[in-house]
Amino acid sequence: xxxxxxxxxxxxxxxxxxxxxxxxxxxxxxxxxxxxxxxxxxxxxxxxxxxxxxxxxxxxxxxxxxxxxxxxxxxxxxxxxxxxxxxxxxxxxxxxxxxxxxxxxxxxxxxxxxxxxxxxxxxxxxxxxxxxxxxxxxxxxxxxxx
Numbered sequence: 179x180x181x182x183x184x185x186x187x188x189x190x191x192x193x194x195x196x197x198x199x200x201x202x203x204x205x206x207x208x209x210x211x212x213x214x215x216x217x218x219x220x221x222x223x224x225x226x227x228x229x230x231x232x233x234x235x236x237x238x239x240x241x242x243x244x245x246x247x248x249x250x251x252x253x254x255x256x257x258x259x260x261x262x263x264x265x266x267x268x269x270x271x272x273x274x275x276x277x278x279x280x281x282x283x284x285x286x287x288x289x290x291x292x293x294x295x296x297x298x299x300x301x302x303x304x305x306x307x308x309x310x311x312x313x314x315x316x317x318x319x320x321x322x323x324x
Contacts, residue, residue, distance in 0.1 A: 186283070193275040197268060202227055202235055203244075207261060207269045210245060215258035244268055 187201070194204050205225040209216055216224075222232035236259060239245045244265035247257040261269070284292055 186279075189279045190276065193279060194272055197272045197275065198242075199268065199272060200235075202231075203239060204269070204272055206232070206235055206239065207244065207265055207272075210259060210261045211266065211269060215260055217256075218259070221259075239265070 190204075191201055194201055199207070202225045206221045209221055209224050213220075218232050218236060219229050221236070222229045225232060225235070227235070236245065236247070240247055243262055245259055246262050247259050250256040250258050284295075287295065
């Protein structure tokens with residue numbers, strides 16, 4: 179399984195680089211699409227990086243116009259991080275590239291086995307880290323709340 183993970187990661191890194199993103203940036207943008215203004219610490223946990231590293235990622239994404247940070251309505255120092263239209267557009271292009279990788283990887287597997295594989299991998303991910311979400315096309319295509 180480790181060899182498969184390395185090969186998938188290499189394909190993922192290459193595809194995302196063509197869109198100007200790293201895998202960590204893609205993970206952060208994907209989570210911002212799914213959740214309303216998660217904290218930097220939440221994004222760091224999801225992307226498997228330190229909070230300090232995520233702060234640099236967020237700063238870079240903001241400078242590139244892919245996200246925006248607004249003061250929290252309750253005040254204080256907390257900032258709410260959200261996707262911009264440019265960020266959402268970039269994310270959609272990345273999703274299409276990743277869907278293509280997935281299609282190639284699963285081309286030799288019939289629908290029943292694909293479903294079983296997805297369910298089994300989700301069970302494995304949840305066993306290791308409860309609360310893990312599978313990055314399926316259905317989840318990636320979920321639009322952010324208005």
